[in-house]
Structures are given as structure tokens and as C-alpha cells.
Amino acid sequence: MLHVDVQKRLGGFELTMAFAAGDEIVVLFGPSGAGKSLTLQTVAGLVRPDRGTISLGGETLFDARLGLNVPPQRRRIGYVPQAYALFPHLTVTQNIAYGISSLPRPQRAQRVQEMIDLLGLHGLEERRPGQLSGGQQQRVALARALVFRPRLLLLDEPFAALDEAIRATLRQELLDVRRQLHMTTVLVTHDLKEAFALGDRIAVLDSGRILQQDARDEVYYRPLSRRVAELIETRNILRGTVLGSDRDALHLDWRGHLIKASPQPLPKEPALSLSKGQPVDFCIRASQVTIVRPGRPTRGAERENLLHGRVVREDLGAESYLLFVAIADSPQPPDLQIELPINVYYRLNLDTDKEVVVSLKREAIHVMAVDAA
Template sequence: MSLVVDIRHAFGGFALDVSFEAPAGITALFGRSGSGKTSVVNAVAGLLRPREGRIVVEGETVFDAGARMSLPPHRRRLGYVFQDARLFPHLSLRQNLTYGLRFAPRGASGPSPEEVAELLGLTALLDRRPGALSGGEKQRVAIGRALLSRPRMLLMDEPLAALDAARKAEILPYLERLRDRTGLPILYVSHAVPEVARLATTVVVLDHGKVVRAGPAERVLSDPDMVRQIGVREAGAVLPAVVTRHHADGLSELELSGGRVFLPAFDLAPGERTRVRILAHDVILSREAPVGLSALNILPATVIALREGSGPGVMVQMQCGEDRLLARITRRSADALALAPGVGVHAVIKSVSVARIDIGGG
């Protein structure tokens, strides 16, 4: 495991009691504001000393309350990226990037400044100063500076929270490249479902200072019991896919474990792997294979579970090939279709209902 966290701490009326293990890849700490996400990251970074517990990074114990041992932040070799890029305004982008080299351990290997600039799409901007950069560009510089400190893990505390939708869409592909090319473990804090769905390999859900669910992103985000944390409008499934071809009419074809789907065209090449988030309220169910519909995506599935809320809605979880799919329909519709675990259905998904931000890379 890249990271083992088992800590307890009290803040007045708030108690933190968190235990999880994070494998390689991006582990997202997900939850509402005030759930304890930043406190956990600060404990890993050494900015918060818990009253009890233990933290292990890449096999090394960096904190052990029982042994009264806590490595100072600079000895933990962790790169921390905050919400605010915190660049030096009087230095060029190149100088801001290479500032991270000052904190790299002597003899530590890693990508060169030029390689980091290429990875993050900054090569053409190296001579500019921060005042001439967009919010997304500044945040990419902050990530590059952290990478050049040669960390053994990156900590990111809501790095996209201060960006508008356009800047978020701009930076997400670079975070995917960072995840897929460097192999560097990342602990990523967010309460934004689209970010977590695109980036995370593992999700740890926090609620009132406690872990309520942890596991692979596809399983956690497709769990109907997570609707309370995620929200009804954001509930959906994350499905791995392979791009098969791009069509002249502006649609891209992908292969899921449960069938093929057509989505608005994007720039991944045929053969590349990706992930698609399909929102539960964009899925229509039919007991029979529908005909004469404008919808192109019809996937056979089997009902696994139904979860009723306080209102008229029902969340239906289905097995679709090797993956899980969610649909939100009315209780009346569920009764009319006689839905129950084991019942076969057809899930109907409109191609245009899947937003570009819900199609990830890697």
C-alpha cells in the first residue's frame, strides 16, 4: 500500500476517526465540506499532529502517536498542492517551476524541468510571469513545482475549487496524464463528483469525521447507498471503456463490458482506454428490448437492488456486463415494471446526455 492512515483527533465539537489504506494511483478523499478531508491531508503532511494513531507512507512510518514519533513536514518528502497556486509573482514560470528543485533530496531522481513542462503543457509559457497566466495554467505550475521537489507522494487539497468550469475542463486532462505517466501516488481532496469520477482509482468517502465507504472508484460511485453523500442529481455510474472508432457524423463509439455506446466525439484515439460517467437520471428502463427509439445506446442489464428515498424516486442498481449501472426512476414506474433483484431490463441512454467532462482519459 502507498499510504496507510489510522488516526484519531478531536477539534472541540468535531471528532476525527479515520482508517484507510490507499494503493497506487489517485486516492480521492470525498465528502461534504466539514467532513474532515483537509484535516486528514494535513495529518499526512505533518501540519496536524493527531492525538492517536499511525501514518505510513510508502512503507515508512512518518507518524506514530504510541511511539511519540512524528517526522517534520520537510522530512516526509510529500508535495502539497493547495487550492491557491501560491506562485511568486516576480519570478517567471520557469523560475517558479525550478524553485521546487531546492527541496529535492540530494541525488534524488525524477523528471527534468523540461519534462515536467511538457507533461503539463507549459513549454510555450516558460518565460511568462504568473500575472499573465490563467487560473488553470497557474495551478499546473504549482503541480509542476511540487513534482520537481521529487516527492514520493503528492497531496492535493481541492486544487480545482477556485477555477470556473472552463478552467477545470482545461486542467483535468493534465491531471489524467500525471496519474497515468508518472505512477506517483496522489491523495486528492474533492467534493466534486465529476472530478473524482474522472481521476480517482480509489475513493474514500468521509462523513462527520468517519470513513463510511472505501474502495475502487467504479464500485463506490455506483453504489446506491452513496446517494446521501453524492446527492441525487450527481448519482451515477463510472464505467471503464475502450474507444473503438470515431464516426463522420460526430459520434465516438466505445466498447463497455456490457455492450457498445455512442457518445459525442472526443479526441482519444481508437484502442485507448477511458472511463465514462453516466448519471442515474439520464437512464430509462424497459423490460423489453425497445424499438423505434431515437436513443442509440441500449444496454441489457439485470437488476441487483432497489433503494427507495423519502420522495417518489427509486434508485435501481443493475449489473451490466462486468460493471454496475444506476437508474433513477419513480416508484410508480418501478412497480409498473415489477422490478426486483434478478429481473432483466434494458437500460436506454441518450448519447447527448453524457457531458464531455464525464468522459475521462486513461
């Protein structure tokens, strides 16, 4: 179990990090400059925090008050830095064996062989990093970090330098390797898809602080604030006012339309008040907005929160289309973004300028407190 609770001032930047990680992948997700890499470096022992503590498996690695700071050499943490930092003058074998130079030769050879088997590096043993593809370099870096059986694995943007095609493969490999070795893993990324593909838990970082840390679905569907919703690319973030609530629904006013949302589990932090007249932000993922089929009787969930609008723009993706919809008599369209699988798009016979009726599923609406800023 890793416990991190540190503060570090670096020029005008201030890092305040508190998180824990068990036998899982914790993803530190955020835009560049959020302090993700710096956090990993403090855990690896390469940057000394100003205040706080870091402990791993019950052993204290850093304690500012006690003046305790275990050097990186003795932390036994596998660290894969951004761009891998493979040693360019050493072969693949020498790179992998670098961290186990104190072992007797036969054991060293055996450990290196295990890593070559685990990561499928056969035939590349005598190559130097400059002669490897990006994906191969990534595997070698992982092998080098795992060969001395670390207690914790730190990965800094492990797939950022790779093509989309190979990323999916390597992500799956990483999940397989981690499952075999049962290792606490902290992974840093600015790629949303990667964060949600790999993270058991996700911490959303912005300007040196953690805005939210929760299980991946919790973060995805229930961002704590507008800023988190923006960072995780929630497309529909709307501002409304509380009208009141009854047993089944919370009633909101959004630009003169009544929107009913499922009763909300109230977060403690930041405090969310749902008294009448209270402005609130609420969001709904673009994939949770549905288009009601014309000429068909609507029923069930499809009938909730019906709004009339017009398609004003379309973004055509490879697997899904994104529609921008203006709600009738809207002052500043477009108002809603709807993501549709391509087959649904054609079944509904949609096109730009078409009039549509959309439905906001009650249970998909998530209400957030308005950010103090």
C-alpha cells in the same frame, strides 16, 4: 504505499481517518467540512494528529505513541493546496525550482525544463502567478509539487477554481502525468463527477469519518448506507420492508408494490439482516430505471418490477433529461426519478402528465441496512 490511521480533535470537530493508497488515485470525497483538507494536511505534516500512525513506503512519518513526527520538509510529499498557494512574488520558473534549490544550477535548470515540457508551460517561464490563467496556475502548482520527485502526491480540490470546460482537459492531463510517473496520489474533492472521473478507489467522508471506501464502481452502485447514497447523489433512495426471499430474488414491499431484487451480497459492516418484516433502504440510479414502450410486448429485463405512474415534472439537461414520476395512488409524489438520454426521450414521445409504465431492473436494485440514526 501510504498507510494512514489517525485521529485529530480540533475544537468540536473530530477526525477519524483510516485508509491506504498504492500506485493509484485514491479520492477522498465528501461535503465541505467533512475533514478532507485536514486529512491531507496531517499526511503532509502540516497538522499534527493526536493519535495514530502515518507511514509511507515502509517509513514511519508519524507515530503518536513513539512521539515521532517527521517535519513536512523531510517527508518528500508533493502537496498542491487548495487555490494552489503559488508564490506571487516569484516567476513560474522560480516557483517550480523552489523545492530543488539545493541542487546544482545545471541540474536545477534541467529539472525545471522537464516539468515545463511535461505540463506544457512553454512561453510562461518569466510570468508571475498573477499573470496566469487558472488552468496555467494549476499546472504550475503541479509542476512545483512534482519537480523534487515526491513519493506521494496530495491534491486538494485541484480543479475547483476552474471552468467546467478546462476541467475535463486538466483531469485528462493529470491522469496522463500520473500514469507516466507512477505516483501514489490522494485527491480531495467535493465534486462527484470529478471523484468518479479520477478515482481508482473512493473514500466517502462525512463529518470527520470515512463512511465507505471501495473501488469506484462498488461505491457507485453499492453504497453502504443511505447517507453514502445521498452523498453520491443517488436519486432514488427508497424505504421498504423485507417480505422474504427465494433462490432468484429478494422480495420487498414498497408502498404496497412487490419489488423483486437480485439476491444481495451482504455487507459485513454495517450488518444487514434480511429477515421478514425487516425495514430496509434500497436504491436504484436514475439511469437504471427504464420506461416501457407503450403498445409493445415487454420482455426480459424490461418486464421486471413494472409500476404504473405519471410524469409530473421534467428537468431538461444538456445531454439527458430527468423525469420525476408519481406512482399511481402514491401518498407523496414524486416517487421516482428517471434519467433518459434526449434521443430516447423523444423516441418515447414523452411529456409532462403522460402516463408511463416504468421498470426497475432487478440487478440494479441495491439494498442497504437502515441507518441506525
